[in-house]
Amino acid sequence: xxxxxxDVDSKIPNLxxxxxxxxxxxxxxxxxLYDPLxxxxxxxxxxxxKIFKFSPDYQYWPGCEIIRGGSGYDLEVKLPDEIENxxxxxxxxxxxxxxxxxxxxxxxxxxxxxxxxxxGRFHPVADIDQFWRGQKSLVLLDNNLTxxxxxxxxxxxxxxxxxxxxxxxQGLDIRLIDDAKAxxxxxxxxxxxARIPFAWDSMDIEQDVLRGIQILNKYIKSKNLKxxxxxxxxxxxxxxxxxxxxxxxxxxxxxxxxFNKDDSYQADFARWTNHKATFNATSWHAYKRRIKYVG
Ligand code: SF4
Numbered sequence: 571x572x573x574x575x576x577d578v579d580s581k582i583p584n585l586x587x588x589x590x591x592x593x594x595x596x597x598x599x600x601x602x603l604y605d606p607l608x609x610x611x612x613x614x615x616x617x618x619x620k621i622f623k624f625s626p627d628y629q630y631w632p633g634c635e636i637i638r639g640g641s642g643y644d645l646e647v648k649l650p651d652e653i654e655n656x657x658x659x660x661x662x663x664x665x666x667x668x669x670x671x672x673x674x675x676x677x678x679x680x681x682x683x684x685x686x687x688x689x690g691r692f693h694p695v696a697d698i699d700q701f702w703r704g705q706k707s708l709v710l711l712d713n714n715l716t717x718x719x720x721x722x723x724x725x726x727x728x729x730x731x732x733x734x735x736x737x738x739x740q741g742l743d744i745r746l747i748d749d750a751k752a753x754x755x756x757x758x759x760x761x762x763x764a765r766i767p768f769a770w771d772s773m774d775i776e777q778d779v780l781r782g783i784q785i786l787n788k789y790i791k792s793k794n795l796k797x798x799x800x801x802x803x804x805x806x807x808x809x810x811x812x813x814x815x816x817x818x819x820x821x822x823x824x825x826x827x828x829f830n831k832d833d834s835y836q837a838d839f840a841r842w843t844n845h846k847a848t849f850n851a852t853s854w855h856a857y858k859r860r861i862k863y864v865g
Contacts, residue, residue: 719750773813
């Protein structure tokens with residue numbers, strides 16, 4: 571059977587498609603990323619994966635059977651366990667690093683986040699050897715890696731022991747940081763330019779953020795940390811500015827995540843903060859005047 575895989579909107583290589591590719595290859599199917607120019611009349615089955623609800627859908631569907639999955643289409647569609655547990659076919663994207671989840675779900679229930687609805691309560695799902703076979707670096711996709719102290723310690727020790735250069739992609743939970751976790755985090759080698767990410771999504775956790783940074787700074791320099799800052803959910807413009815300026819004063823890079831990318835204030839504020847040269851050279855109010863922002 572000839573299979574086409576469509577990666578509608580992933581910003582990084584699509585893990586589900588790499589697992590589907592691996593599984594079908596074990597069944598001797600022919601698998602490739604679908605190209606509408608060459609594969610239109612020569613494909614028996616297409617899997618399409620869409621991650622984000624807000625991104626535009628694919629336009630060039632073939633006439634064969636199509637199976638759609640991913641949070642951008644349907645939160646309920648999941649890979650069968652047999653495929654979920656497959657070692658990914660990294661050759662699909664020609665990458666030389668490993669990627670995967672060691673846990674799914676979350677202990678919290680933030681109103682803006684799809685993780686609890688999609689994945690349920692926090693539960694460990696794998697050790698790194700399910701998706702890592704000696705690569706020098708690894709991208710970790712866990713939603714709340716530090717949620718379970720024992721699980722975090724086990725995974726951190728695997729990364730440290732194997733000297734794997736790691737990129738943790740999802741914001742860690744600053745409320746859960748203690749000395750033991752901070753020390754382990756400091757011992758994990760990082761991929762080049764990768765900072766350890768945390769999240770400051772609401773004003774309610776300000777004291778946790780300050781307490782957590784104090785602990786982290788005993789082991790990790792501020793320049794190696796970053797904070798995702800959610801805006802447009804339950805904070806005002808003043809509170810958004812307060813959080814990014816607080817992080818700036820602590821020499822930690824803020825990275826703003828707009829809840830609604832179509833909102834002009836949120837898009838502008840994110841552009842100002844996330845473009846580091848602009849952020850370092852211009853205040854928000856000066857930037858606003860310059861782009862003639864009308865609130
Ligand atoms: S802590 Fe993070 S992963 Fe968990 S529900 Fe909140 S935003 Fe989602």
